[in-house]
Amino acid sequence: MSNNAPVSRPRFAPDPARGHFYNYVRFLWRSGLDATDGSGWFYAWMTLLSAVALVGLNAWATQIQHGMGVTGMNDHVSWGLYIANFTFMVGLAAGGVMMVIPAYLYHDEEMHDVVIVGEMLAVAAIVMCIGFVVVDLGRPDRVWHMLPGIGVFHWPVSMLTWDVLVLNGYLLLNLHICGYLLYMRFIGRTPNPRWYVPFVFISIVWAISIHTVTAFLYCGLGGRPFWNTALLAPRFLASAFVSGPAFIILGLQILRRFAGVQMSDRPISILANIMRVTILINLLMLASEVFTEFYSGTSHTSAARYLYFGLHGAHGLVPWIWTSVAFCVIAAVLLLRPGVVGHKVQLTVACVLAFVAVWIEKGMGLIIPGFIPSTLHELVEYTPSLIEWQIMAGVWAAGLLVYTIALKIGLPVLTTKPGAKH
Amino acid sequence: MTRRNALKIAGATLGAAAFAKAIAPIAEWGAEESVDEFLQKHYRELSPEALAKVITRLEQETKEDYGAEVHISDPRPQEGVKFGYALNLSICVGCRRCAEACHKENNHDRPSGNSYIRVLEMQKGSIDLAQGNVTYTHPVSDSEKYYMPVQCQQCDNPPCVHVCPVEATWKEKDGIVVVDYNWCIGCRYCEAACPYHARRFNWTKPEIPKEEINPVQAYLSNRIRPQGVMEKCTFCLHRTREGRLPACLEACPTGARVFGNLLDPKSEIRWVLANKRVFVLKEELGTKPSFFYFFDK
Numbered sequence: 181m182s183n184n185a186p187v188s189r190p191r192f193a194p195d196p197a198r199g200h201f202y203n204y205v206r207f208l209w210r211s212g213l214d215a216t217d218g219s220g221w222f223y224a225w226m227t228l229l230s231a232v233a234l235v236g237l238n239a240w241a242t243q244i245q246h247g248m249g250v251t252g253m254n255d256h257v258s259w260g261l262y263i264a265n266f267t268f269m270v271g272l273a274a275g276g277v278m279m280v281i282p283a284y285l286y287h288d289e290e291m292h293d294v295v296i297v298g299e300m301l302a303v304a305a306i307v308m309c310i311g312f313v314v315v316d317l318g319r320p321d322r323v324w325h326m327l328p329g330i331g332v333f334h335w336p337v338s339m340l341t342w343d344v345l346v347l348n349g350y351l352l353l354n355l356h357i358c359g360y361l362l363y364m365r366f367i368g369r370t371p372n373p374r375w376y377v378p379f380v381f382i383s384i385v386w387a388i389s390i391h392t393v394t395a396f397l398y399c400g401l402g403g404r405p406f407w408n409t410a411l412l413a414p415r416f417l418a419s420a421f422v423s424g425p426a427f428i429i430l431g432l433q434i435l436r437r438f439a440g441v442q443m444s445d446r447p448i449s450i451l452a453n454i455m456r457v458t459i460l461i462n463l464l465m466l467a468s469e470v471f472t473e474f475y476s477g478t479s480h481t482s483a484a485r486y487l488y489f490g491l492h493g494a495h496g497l498v499p500w501i502w503t504s505v506a507f508c509v510i511a512a513v514l515l516l517r518p519g520v521v522g523h524k525v526q527l528t529v530a531c532v533l534a535f536v537a538v539w540i541e542k543g544m545g546l547i548i549p550g551f552i553p554s555t556l557h558e559l560v561e562y563t564p565s566l567i568e569w570q571i572m573a574g575v576w577a578a579g580l581l582v583y584t585i586a587l588k589i590g591l592p593v594l595t596t597k598p599g600a601k602h
Numbered sequence: 603m604t605r606r607n608a609l610k611i612a613g614a615t616l617g618a619a620a621f622a623k624a625i626a627p628i629a630e631w632g633a634e635e636s637v638d639e640f641l642q643k644h645y646r647e648l649s650p651e652a653l654a655k656v657i658t659r660l661e662q663e664t665k666e667d668y669g670a671e672v673h674i675s676d677p678r679p680q681e682g683v684k685f686g687y688a689l690n691l692s693i694c695v696g697c698r699r700c701a702e703a704c705h706k707e708n709n710h711d712r713p714s715g716n717s718y719i720r721v722l723e724m725q726k727g728s729i730d731l732a733q734g735n736v737t738y739t740h741p742v743s744d745s746e747k748y749y750m751p752v753q754c755q756q757c758d759n760p761p762c763v764h765v766c767p768v769e770a771t772w773k774e775k776d777g778i779v780v781v782d783y784n785w786c787i788g789c790r791y792c793e794a795a796c797p798y799h800a801r802r803f804n805w806t807k808p809e810i811p812k813e814e815i816n817p818v819q820a821y822l823s824n825r826i827r828p829q830g831v832m833e834k835c836t837f838c839l840h841r842t843r844e845g846r847l848p849a850c851l852e853a854c855p856t857g858a859r860v861f862g863n864l865l866d867p868k869s870e871i872r873w874v875l876a877n878k879r880v881f882v883l884k885e886e887l888g889t890k891p892s893f894f895y896f897f898d899k
Binding site: 222 | 610612617620621623624626627628630631632635642643644669706720722730731733734736746752761764765766767768769770785787788789790791794795796797798799801802803804805806828829830831837875887888891
């Protein structure tokens, strides 16, 4: 295939005589072409993701047809794997901001060169968030009921409406920032800071808001003592700033290795330094919660007892949570070693462990025990069904498709310096 | 055409075919939903004529899907009425007749045995729900225990209503928290918010044999719910707004249940509130239930 690899496409070069509207459409079209061209490995990766996404789509279609009885959820544990992943994804989206802050607040040039990797992660993660909410709906055909204007939007009372606003706002902010920078590159102009820097600063605050509001969804419920804690939002943020940088470090290493992106170790080292702090804060908050739950011994701690040690012979979540705690501790120890940035294997292991630890903690360790025992103290355990795993894999694959395409379009920005000929 | 482009086109065609195959179950399910149903407005935005059309359509659908002739009405709250319920824990024997009556009256799914009422077998000397047991199977009543049926508490400060993103659930003037089953999007946030396990989700399309369907139905209460939406106890508003008593009360063999108008000083429920040692469940949550428990010994 390499014999006819495209070098340039004059057909889709910008036309300076025409307006931005015309050229932006051309830019999108060109991006679309760029996104569908690549090496054999690229095609293999995209085919794999498409196949997994289709399996998920089919599982979701089956769920719509037969009802959500095909999941492992029930009236006791009424949210499961989908909302667990949704919660985690909000964190991943917010985590991308840990590249934006060094790049724009501290003017770190080398981080600035790769910051778009974090902004695009935000876009892909929000797409997955929306996906996980939609697959959790019993009536996805009625999503329009939530649209302001034609539906009924229960704002500001319902926290869920706030979440819709902040998540979509964050998506738009990041789409604008990425789109503007890439489009300027496309038409060969230097980006005007007035058109993106203010949005970058808004997006930093906004990133905090998406995870705070998502925590408020849960901690605002007085009838669920396991969630009803003021520590929930800070802990969401701390764990988001573990999982986000962990994912980006892994991503940057893959890009460097397989996509030929030239960059120094500095962005990775900054992110690892951020993780060193955030993972310890996360562990500190964990210890604080565990102490409060167990030392007082009030009857409100039965969910925590179920989660960590099992209750009345039911202990479905015990292996999950201890895996999470162990992974988090090991990752923290690895990250604390001074030479970890130079030692790529250790760094990779630490990031994978931290990522998995937070995924468990935000899902099986947070959403599920909120329902066990139920509000009438019935102990009904939850195991996700095969369909739920398929749908989850499908949404992840769709999100990774979006991320891969976004990076494919954005790569020229990473690999060429401003002013260089495209 | 280059080899690369040919491969791309082949791949895209294959992908499109696989996509169509993958979503086929949605098409099958969507064929059952009419355009009118899809575009139906919120209950409170429907004009009387539009509501009448909706009700006619729902009656027809019940006929087509379940083979049963039903009559769906829309009784409105009465002026000067706020419903309250009280339950005498001293005489409840835990027979679960109330739960069974609810199951039949409200056209619940038969295979799951669903009911809006759960009866807890409680340890004497404790009102800690954690000591309760819902799955007892021995003959009742056990003299070492007492029994506490729990259903929707029709809270004056209902967390379920606050959290709903589309106002598909709200509190009516007579105090009853209702759901528009044709507006609910099925996010189940209300189910997470309710501290009393009072809400249920239709995980599948309800199955009820034609001859067992209760044909006396109301739009906001016991009509057969669609798949994928929330449902809850409505104090049998199709009965109580017509001056009758809830089905669970009529089924109770011991007379443990007292139902009435909280705004009527001469009602039996007001007498209970004034003269018995009354408590509400989880008072510390500030939900302000309209459902009261009392002991008379």
